[in-house]
Amino acid sequence: MTQASSLYTGRRLRNQAFKLLSIIAALIGIGWLVLILSTLLINGIAAIKPSLFFEITPPPGEMGGLANAIVGSLIMVVLAVIVGTPIGIMTGTYLAEYGRHTKLAYILRSLNDILLSAPSIVIGLFIYTALVMSTGHFSAYAGIVSLAVIVIPVVVRTTENMLLLVPNSLREAAAALGAPSAYVIRHVTWKSARAGIITGVLLAVARISGETAPLLFTSLNNSFWSLDLSEPMASLPVVIFQFAMSPYEAWHELAWGGALIITVAVLGVSILARLLGAERK
Amino acid sequence: MASTMNSTTATGIGGPSDKVAGGRRLHSANRLFRALSLGAAVLVLLTFVAMFGVLFEGAWPALHQFGFDFFFTEIWNPVKERFGILAPIGGTLITSFLAMLAAVPLGIGVAIFLTELCPRMLRRPIGIAIELLAGIPSIIYGIWGLFVFAPFFQANIQPWIIDVFADVPGLSMLFAGPPYGIGMFTASLILAIMILPLIASITRDVFETVPPMLKEAAYGLGCTTWEVIWNVVIPYTRTGIVGGAMLALGRALGETMAITFVIGNAHRLSTSLFAPGTTISAAIANEFSEAVGDLYISSLLAAGFFLFIITFVVLAAAQLMLRRLDKSTGGNRA
Numbered sequence: 200m201t202q203a204s205s206l207y208t209g210r211r212l213r214n215q216a217f218k219l220l221s222i223i224a225a226l227i228g229i230g231w232l233v234l235i236l237s238t239l240l241i242n243g244i245a246a247i248k249p250s251l252f253f254e255i256t257p258p259p260g261e262m263g264g265l266a267n268a269i270v271g272s273l274i275m276v277v278l279a280v281i282v283g284t285p286i287g288i289m290t291g292t293y294l295a296e297y298g299r300h301t302k303l304a305y306i307l308r309s310l311n312d313i314l315l316s317a318p319s320i321v322i323g324l325f326i327y328t329a330l331v332m333s334t335g336h337f338s339a340y341a342g343i344v345s346l347a348v349i350v351i352p353v354v355v356r357t358t359e360n361m362l363l364l365v366p367n368s369l370r371e372a373a374a375a376l377g378a379p380s381a382y383v384i385r386h387v388t389w390k391s392a393r394a395g396i397i398t399g400v401l402l403a404v405a406r407i408s409g410e411t412a413p414l415l416f417t418s419l420n421n422s423f424w425s426l427d428l429s430e431p432m433a434s435l436p437v438v439i440f441q442f443a444m445s446p447y448e449a450w451h452e453l454a455w456g457g458a459l460i461i462t463v464a465v466l467g468v469s470i471l472a473r474l475l476g477a478e479r480k
Numbered sequence: 481m482a483s484t485m486n487s488t489t490a491t492g493i494g495g496p497s498d499k500v501a502g503g504r505r506l507h508s509a510n511r512l513f514r515a516l517s518l519g520a521a522v523l524v525l526l527t528f529v530a531m532f533g534v535l536f537e538g539a540w541p542a543l544h545q546f547g548f549d550f551f552f553t554e555i556w557n558p559v560k561e562r563f564g565i566l567a568p569i570g571g572t573l574i575t576s577f578l579a580m581l582a583a584v585p586l587g588i589g590v591a592i593f594l595t596e597l598c599p600r601m602l603r604r605p606i607g608i609a610i611e612l613l614a615g616i617p618s619i620i621y622g623i624w625g626l627f628v629f630a631p632f633f634q635a636n637i638q639p640w641i642i643d644v645f646a647d648v649p650g651l652s653m654l655f656a657g658p659p660y661g662i663g664m665f666t667a668s669l670i671l672a673i674m675i676l677p678l679i680a681s682i683t684r685d686v687f688e689t690v691p692p693m694l695k696e697a698a699y700g701l702g703c704t705t706w707e708v709i710w711n712v713v714i715p716y717t718r719t720g721i722v723g724g725a726m727l728a729l730g731r732a733l734g735e736t737m738a739i740t741f742v743i744g745n746a747h748r749l750s751t752s753l754f755a756p757g758t759t760i761s762a763a764i765a766n767e768f769s770e771a772v773g774d775l776y777i778s779s780l781l782a783a784g785f786f787l788f789i790i791t792f793v794v795l796a797a798a799q800l801m802l803r804r805l806d807k808s809t810g811g812n813r814a
Contacts, residue, residue, distance in 0.1 A: 214704035218597060224589020225598075228676050229606065232613050235624045235673070242627070289520030297517055307521055310528045313795045316727060317788070318734020320761045324768075324784040325531045328538040351524060379506050381513035402615075409617020412736040412761070416768050436619050436737075443623050443741065451627065458623050462616060469615050473608070 236462075243459025246452045256422050256438055259447045265457050267424050268438040271339070274426070275418060275434060276407055278343045283350030284400055290351070291358025291396075296384050308359075315352040322348050323413035331417060339432035342418025349410060350403040357399025361392040394475050401472035405465045411436035435461055531788075539782035542775060550782065556747035558771070563779035565760065565786065570749045571664065572759040572787070575739060576732040578668035579675060584725050586672075587679030594680070595687045595713075596705055607684065614677035622741035625670040626662070630742055634661030638754065656752040660744065665753040667743040667762075674738045675728045682724035686717045723801030730795040734787060736761040760787045 250264045257263025290307070298304035326345035331337055365388045373383040389396070419431040420441060439457045442450035542563060543550060553564025594607055638659035645651040690713050698708045714721070744756020745766045758766075760783045771777045 210704055210707070214706040217706040217709075221589040221592045221597060224586045225593035225606075228586050228590045228680060229609070231673055232609075232677065235621065238624060238628050239620060286520045286523060289517045290524045293517040293521040297514060298521065303521065303525075307525055309796070309799060311524065312799050313792060314524075314528060316730050316734075316791075316795055318736065318761060318791055320734065320736045320764055321535070321784050321788045321791075322531070324538075324764065324781060325534055327768075328534045328781065329530065332538075348527060351527075355524065379510040381510040382506070384513070405615055409619055411617070411619045412765060415765055419769065436617065439619055439623065440737065440740075443626060454623060455627075458620050462620055465615060465617060466612055469612055 239455070239459055239462060242455040243462075246456030247459065251453070251456050255424055256433060256442075256453070257449065258422070259445065260449065262449060263453070265435065265438060265453055265460070267421065268433040268435045268457065269460065271418070271421070271425075271433040272408070272435040274428075275339060275342050275346060275414075275432065276404060278428075279346030279350055279407060280400065280404055282343060283347035283403065284354055286347075287351045287354025287399075287403075288358050288396060291355045291362065292384060292389075294355070294359040295362035296380070296388065311352045311355050314348075315356060318412075319349060319410055320412035320415075323416055326413065327416045337417065337419040337431045339418050339428040339430065342414050342432060342434065343428070345413040345417045346407045346410060349407050349413065353403040353406055354396075354399050357402065358392075358396050361395030361399070362388055364395070365391050398472045398476045401468050401475070405468040405472065408465050408468070409436055409461050411440055415440070535781060535785040535788060538778060539785040540778070542778040542782040545775065546779075550779075551786070554747070554749060558773070558776050561773060561775050563775070565763075565779070565783045567747045567749050568758050568760040568763045568783060569786070571743070571757040572733055572761070574664060574753075574757075575668045575671055575743070575759055576729060578665075578753075579671035579732050580725065580729055582669070582672040583676045583679055583728065587676050587728075588683050588721065590676070590680040591683035591687055592709060594684050596709065607681070610677045610684075611681050614681055618674055618735055618738040621670055621674045621738040625666060625738065626741040629670065630661035630666055633666060634659050642754070653751045654753050657750075657754050659754065660756060662742045662744045662756060663754045664743065664750075664757045667739045667757075667759070668753075670738050670742055671732055671735060674735065675732050678731060679724060679728045682727065683721055686720035686724060687713055689720070690716050719801045719804050723798050723804075726794055726798035726801065730791045730798060733794060734761055734791045736765050740765045760784070 248264075250262065251266075252264060252269065253266055254262075254264030255267040256265060290311075294304050294308060322345050326341050326348065330341040330344060334341075369387055369391060370383055373387045374380070378386070414434050414437050418434060418437070420437045421431045421433045425432055435457050439454045439461070442454040442457075445451075546553075546563065550564055551569065552566055553562075554566045555562045555564050556567065557563070590610065594603060594610075598606060638661065641655050642657075642659060645655045694712055694716065695708055698712045703711070739759055740762040743758055743762050745758050745762060746756040747758055747763070748755075750757065764780050764784055768777070768780050771780055
């Protein structure tokens, strides 16, 4: 009897201890992240002023803003998405519709998943060697291509997943009416997977908005206004990196402001993607 | 499912439509679309191959010049053009290992909390918050580490740790030296915080694949929550947990910005975790745009190539394990 009850207490105690540990883990994990976000918010808001959006990056010791970096980031992100999305959607379509069980699709699927989490700095090195070295100078083009290389796997993965969710009966019904496969894909499967595919594109936007490493030696940085894509171009993440590592107080403040802008943008886009994804269900 | 799929898409639809008006146009549009789709797929494949080839070509001068010694020497001397990446490799492995050591148990703890203990009302908001945090750019973690954590750590915690372990043999070596704030230890910690949401959200997804029936059966036999998790949930999801951890490891090995800010960029291996060090990615990020001389650039490219290879292996293993889990749960559902 006593043995049984001590066994029972032991199990209960172990259970309590384990529950406590996992609650502590959750508190540490979530608390730490809350801590980071709140310091970001405090320091960032202090730096948010009109000049941040209307003046260009200052030389050391002077006041200024991040206007050129914000515009540069917008240009490169938008163009990278425009370049990467069609390739990603078509590849995802190949994987889900044409080559679902082929060897090529199998290899591609595995490589794509690896590319999805491959170190972005390696992608930067690749584009540097392929484009910057051969043309002899840094340019926004190179930055756009390296961001597009990051966009593609994200879009491929979500497009394929979303197309696989489309019931085969829909495809069969359309084919039975005499529609050619390309017509079926464009007007039936894409249409019913549209929200999901857009979610994927938004996730890709969120992913590249904060990417720093691939831009460091492709688009480099530019302290002046420049809309010329064949010239180096400023971007928020690279400016944050440069300013934060500098010894100047005014630059640090701008770095915090830029960090807040990026975080708000990334979180906003991810939440939008999530809402769209939820609508589908 | 497979056979119906093939019959609707692969062949034959274009044939009969030739007979109707405009059928030829539809037919060629059909072929064009298919070709475009295949072309995009091949392009993605070629990008990957090109990445491999281009990096190898760029790395070749350094690999050729230094041979295998490149991976085993600590010397990094741009002036004399002598390069070896032992220190960055060591730094990459040490920081990733320490980060995993902290983040895996914590991440699993968070996942258990979310699936088993959390009040139902909070489950979705906390889950979503963690997924969103997994998407925050690493530069944010880096800037926080540099401006907030490192100074605080340097002033309040580091001197204390150094004092406490000063007389403990072994540990005194690990925690020696002046309190810089930045260094290998700080970098590992920031890295751990960064991969924590990733591990937590993957592990939670994996835990949710456990059929409720299995868990209910165990609860029905009188198991405690701990026993259900230890004897049912974890064995059932073992490959998934390991796969998720490998995925996070792949991320940690290649992580750049979170580390570059706080590691101190010193090309030497030190026994003390408080000493500044470097990792492959941090060395590249710090030095690449300033590197002069073909051999210097080639050495950094070779370091990047090596990083690509090790993350490739780790990520491929992760995919294999996660896919196996997909298959096994698919089998159980059927």
